[in-house]
Every structure is written in structure tokens, then in C-alpha cells.
Amino acid sequence: TNLFDRLQQSKAQIDQLRSDLEKSREAEMRDPLTNIANRRKFVEALHQSIERSRRHGTRLALAYLDIDLFKKINDSYGHLFGDKVLRAIAQILKHNLKGKDTAARYGGEEFVVLLPDTQIHGARVVAEQIRSAIESARIKRSDNNETVATITMSFGAATYRPGEAACDLIARADAALYESKQQGRNRVTIEAATPHRNAA
DSSP states (O other), rough: OOOOHHHHHHHHHHHHHHHHHHHHHHHTBBOOOOSSSSSHHHHHHHHHHHHHHHOOOEEEEEEEETOOOOOOOOHHHHHHHHHHHHHHHHHHHHHHOOOOOEEEETTTTTEEEETTTTOHOOOOOOHHHHHHHHHHHHOOOOTTTBBOOOOOOEEEEEEEEEHHHHHHHHHHHHHHHHHHHHTTTSSSSOOOOOOOOOOO
């Protein structure tokens, strides 16, 4: 083969390697069970969104979601059904989000939804939409096709405050989620407003 052919061959190999790298990076950023973004991808997307919010003054909301009584679901119907529930919820999240929004499995039965360019009331609307879709979903057992009792989720939502760290935003959404659990589950709670401190 002449030099030109060898160069073409090398270029094809480089392109193939690049494509393989891209695929493996994508796989590293996906949760293998639910096929949505994993925690690592979410953290990366959150930092990018915060950076964008800082630069352009755009809004940013975050919803933290947790399946209600998930241990009981696993104990009653087995882990395979629990996995089926997680996959179904991931599909509902994908179906109810648009464009730049990111849904990720954060760990176990916890999910997070990142909503760029969204104010708190917008986050509430999206969260309510997802909550209601999950409550009305009917998930069947694979072994006997029996429809299982209603699955519900609790939600906490918060918006980014200029200058704060990513972990503070997550902590406020998590605190709102805890409030939802305390109030009886299957609800959306918006972060509490910061109390005004009197100047000493």
C-alpha cells in the first residue's frame, strides 16, 4: 500500500478509537439498571448549570425524589419487581422532562431532576406532573402479571441561590423531601424560605 492508503487507514482507526472512547464515557455516565444519567453525570451537569447560572444570571431548580416505602416493596414483591419499579420511574421521568432537563438516579431509590431556566413554581408544576404520573402508573409483576398496589414518591424542590455551593442546593432540596415524608408522603414540598435574621 502507498502512503496515502496507510494514512487513510490510520485516520479510520483513530476515528474508531474516538468513537469507542465516546461510547465508553457515555456508558460511565449512565445508570445500568434504569438507563438514565447516574450520580456522576448528575454532579457534572449540576456544576455546569451552576456555572451557567452564575455567568448569565439564569434560574436553576432542583427536585429530589424518593420512592415511598421502597423497602416494603422489595420485601413484599422481591428485588426483581423493585428493579422493575425503578426502571418504570426512570421512563416516567424521561417522558415528563424536556430539552436541557436532566433526570438521574442518585442512589438506591433516590432520583434527582435538574431543571435549568426554571423558577420554583415551575419546579413545583413539573414535580406535581411526575408525582401524579407515578401514582397513576400500574406496574405488573412479571411472574404472575398481578398489578401491584399504587407506587408513590415524595419530592423536595429548591432553587439555586447565587454564590452557594452545589451541596447546599442539594441539602435544601433534601430537607424539603424530608418534610414531604414527615407530612405523609406522596407530595411535593418546596424549600422553606430563609428566615430573615435581625441585624445584631
